[in-house]
Amino acid sequence: MKIRRYIEKDFQEIKRTWEEIGWLEPKEDKEIFKFFVESSRILVVELNGAAEASVFSISGDLNYNGVQLPLHAVAAVTTSRISRKRGLAGKVTALALAREAAAGKKIAGLGMFEQGYYNLLGFGTGPYEHHLSFDPAELKVPRSNRPPCRLGAKDFQEMHENRLQRLQKHGSVNLYPPEVTRTDLLYKDSGFGLGFRDPDSGELTHHFWISPDDVEHGPYNVLWTVYRENKQFLELLSLLRDLGDQINLVRIAEPSGVQLQDFLRQPMKSSRISKGGKFEVKNRALAYWQLRILDLEGCINNTHLPGREVSFNLELMDPVEKFLPPEEEWQGIGGEYHLTIGAESEIKRGLQNNLPTLKASVGAFTRMWMGALPATGLGLSGDFCASEDLLEELDQVFLMPKPRLDWDF
Numbered sequence: 001m002k003i004r005r006y007i008e009k010d011f012q013e014i015k016r017t018w019e020e021i022g023w024l025e026p027k028e029d030k031e032i033f034k035f036f037v038e039s040s041r042i043l044v045v046e047l048n049g050a051a052e053a054s055v056f057s058i059s060g061d062l063n064y065n066g067v068q069l070p071l072h073a074v075a076a077v078t079t080s081r082i083s084r085k086r087g088l089a090g091k092v093t094a095l096a097l098a099r100e101a102a103a104g105k106k107i108a109g110l111g112m113f114e115q116g117y118y119n120l121l122g123f124g125t126g127p128y129e130h131h132l133s134f135d136p137a138e139l140k141v142p143r144s145n146r147p148p149c150r151l152g153a154k155d156f157q158e159m160h161e162n163r164l165q166r167l168q169k170h171g172s173v174n175l176y177p178p179e180v181t182r183t184d185l186l187y188k189d190s191g192f193g194l195g196f197r198d199p200d201s202g203e204l205t206h207h208f209w210i211s212p213d214d215v216e217h218g219p220y221n222v223l224w225t226v227y228r229e230n231k232q233f234l235e236l237l238s239l240l241r242d243l244g245d246q247i248n249l250v251r252i253a254e255p256s257g258v259q260l261q262d263f264l265r266q267p268m269k270s271s272r273i274s275k276g277g278k279f280e281v282k283n284r285a286l287a288y289w290q291l292r293i294l295d296l297e298g299c300i301n302n303t304h305l306p307g308r309e310v311s312f313n314l315e316l317m318d319p320v321e322k323f324l325p326p327e328e329e330w331q332g333i334g335g336e337y338h339l340t341i342g343a344e345s346e347i348k349r350g351l352q353n354n355l356p357t358l359k360a361s362v363g364a365f366t367r368m369w370m371g372a373l374p375a376t377g378l379g380l381s382g383d384f385c386a387s388e389d390l391l392e393e394l395d396q397v398f399l400m401p402k403p404r405l406d407w408d409f
């Protein structure tokens with residue numbers, strides 16, 4: 001087994017794996033895969049001369065309470081059918097974390113295939129995301145009189161730019177390469193976008209992209225809604241409502257700071273009537289993404305939480321260590337620290353006698369730091385231990401909105 005950087009000859013072999021696992025149709029998707037490769041840094045595991053496992057890394061940033069932190073997005077981890085359960089995916093993903101951390105990334109994120117696997121590499125689960133399915137005709141929003149513009153796959157640059165310039169809240173992610181948006185647009189031929197431009201400059205200011213299950217009557221999956229001001233979100237909802245004479249159901253992720261149910265006429269009744277059907281009205285909650293801190297000093301120094309202040313010792317356990325070869329510069333972030341969290345936060349190596357101590361895994365600590373779960377709740381999980389007093393103090397300090405990635409990958 002050898003782990004190395006991607007070279008051109010790996011293209012067909014990794015593509016074969018993606019076909020084996022059902023991520024690509026054998027004939028049709030060559031372009032999508034090409035753009036995916038172009039947008040990523042790739043490490044491969046060679047087994048008997050062929051690339052049998054790989055990890056794709058994409059650069060971006062994550063909004064931590066208003067501060068943009070460099071992000072390593074773990075965009076795809078795959079192992080071929082003939083090389084499963086040999087530890088290949090674990091080793092290559094850990095190595096990608098080490099390389100990206102050494103290159104300055106402060107945090108890593110991913111969409112998980114299942115809970116538990118990436119915890120072994122130090123990841124912690126985000127909060128529930130809500131995906132609402134409803135009849136667009138039931139939307140209660142003011143009518144927008146101006147007609148939207150059509151958007152298609154050829155407009156990927158413009159839409160990507162609009163995504164990067166959108167209104168961003170705590171936890172929101174940007175992925176930098178435009179090919180990321182381009183591949184999203186190419187997945188389904190029937191996909192389409194609608195949006196609005198600035199009347200003076202012509203610049204795209206807000207839009208959504210839809211991937212229909214069935215073009216004629218839906219369901220329509222809204223893959224993203226992008227806007228710079230809250231009132232633009234209402235204009236996008238109004239556009240969805242205008243599709244409601246024909247389309248029976250749309251599915252949409254709830255944006256940060258908004259309760260979508262507020263905009264629906266009779267959500268409970270609609271849910272009862274549609275239960276079990278193709279056009280079922282419901283609100284699905286699922287926690288499906290994970291984060292982990294790569295650079296503890298970098299993250300703590302960028303933590304500005306006005307209000308209370310707390311100082312404590314931290315004994316941090318990083319399970320990624322055992323996956324890493326000793327020659328790598330970055331060996332995880334486990335160790336002993338003392339830190340202060342508040343309007344200005346700081347962290348130093350070593351423990352101090354007079355401070356209470358928190359013992360935590362990196363995943364659990366990341367969850368508290370992001371505001372995904374309060375310390376008192378994490379204290380029930382086993383890999384997050386401190387006195388009740390310290391847990392309650394931490395609850396009071398990490399008072400922040402729930403993080404929302406607002407960009408699935």
Ligand SMILES: CC(C)(COP(=O)(O)OP(=O)(O)OC[C@H]1O[C@@H](n2cnc3c(N)ncnc32)[C@H](O)[C@@H]1OP(=O)(O)O)[C@@H](O)C(=O)NCCC(=O)NCCS
Nearest residue numbers: 021077078079084085086087088089090113114115116117
């Ligand atoms: C997920 C995938 C990459 C794992 O590849 P792999 O090389 O077989 O994985 P590893 O050998 O590193 O790890 C397998 C081990 O993790 C364990 N594991 C798997 N899921 C787990 C979970 N949810 N929680 C804890 N452990 C888990 C397995 O039981 C196995 O342990 P064992 O060898 O002791 O039985 C591979 O199954 C795959 O390509 N799946 C399809 C694509 C996919 O879903 N990729 C992930 C995208 S996020």
